[in-house]
Amino acid sequence: QLLLQESGPGLVKPSETLSLTCTVSGGSISTRNYYWGWIRQPPGKGLEWIGTIYYSGSTYYSPSLKSRVTISVGTSNSQFSLKLSSVTAADTAVYYCASAPQGYILTGYYIYWGQGTLVTVSS
Amino acid sequence: SYVLTQPPSVSVAPGQTARITCGGNNIGSKSVHWYQQKSGQAPVVVVYDDNDRPSGIPERFSGSNSGNTATLTISRVEAGDEADYYCQVLDSSSDRLWVFGGGTKLTVL
Numbered sequence: 557q558l559l560l561q562e563s564g565p566g567l568v569k570p571s572e573t574l575s576l577t578c579t580v581s582g583g584s585i586s587t588r589n590y591y592w593g594w595i596r597q598p599p600g601k602g603l604e605w606i607g608t609i610y611y612s613g614s615t616y617y618s619p620s621l622k623s624r625v626t627i628s629v630g631t632s633n634s635q636f637s638l639k640l641s642s643v644t645a646a647d648t649a650v651y652y653c654a655s656a657p658q659g660y661i662l663t664g665y666y667i668y669w670g671q672g673t674l675v676t677v678s679s
Numbered sequence: 680s681y682v683l684t685q686p687p688s689v690s691v692a693p694g695q696t697a698r699i700t701c702g703g704n705n706i707g708s709k710s711v712h713w714y715q716q717k718s719g720q721a722p723v724v725v726v727y728d729d730n731d732r733p734s735g736i737p738e739r740f741s742g743s744n745s746g747n748t749a750t751l752t753i754s755r756v757e758a759g760d761e762a763d764y765y766c767q768v769l770d771s772s773s774d775r776l777w778v779f780g781g782g783t784k785l786t787v788l
Contacts, residue, residue: 595777595779602765602780602782603714603765603767603779603782604779605776605777605778605779608775608777616774616775618776618777619776652721652722656777662769662775663712663728664710664712664767664768664769664775664777665712665724665727665728666712666722666724666767667727667733669721669722669723670721672721
């Protein structure tokens with residue numbers, strides 16, 4: 557079983573870049589077995605997919621955020637990260653990292669989730 | 680882009696059956712996943728690939744998917760089932776895009 561934990565600043569100023577890291581324990585990022593994703597949830601609202609990365613480096617981004625998002629694998633085998641540029645108050649949300657298993661085919665369900673971290677965009 | 684539509688709320692008495700729908704264009708051709716999110720907690724997948732359950736999820740949770748509608752069915756509803764429920768698919772029509780429905784608040788009366 558994998559454990560995921562998000563970390564990063566809880567407060568970011570408008571127009572700056574939000575940066576978060578997801579640390580994975582119980583397994584390696586460099587595996588064919590999982591895709592690694594970021595999902596966010598504004599206060600009182602629903603889940604919004606941000607993007608996903610595979611160990612090979614392939615990335616998939618939400619069309620609505622694509623111009624501002626970068627997801628990458630860290631230098632260690634246990635971390636991947638999210639960068640969201642030019643943030644506004646609308647980017648205030650709980651940010652989750654999660655993993656989707658690559659079975660016979662990829663169907664895309666997230667089986668393991670971090671506990672989430674609240675990021676507030678405010679001056 | 681692909682859109683999933685859920686009713687904002689569903690109410691059911693304890694012991695009854697709750698059905699939460701998720702509408703999408705030809706959703707029956709996709710694998711649908713359902714998440715339960717209790718207040719202040721991270722989502723938990725309760726049904727994946729239309730009608731499979733992860734270990735630890737009660738058999739009371741089941742899913743179906745056909746045509747333009749997928750359904751999460753919760754039998755013998757308990758007070759502890761009160762939560763927000765989200766459907767989700769992977770849209771691979773042009774690229775790999777993960778899509779969530781807007782969520783349904785299940786209230787146990």
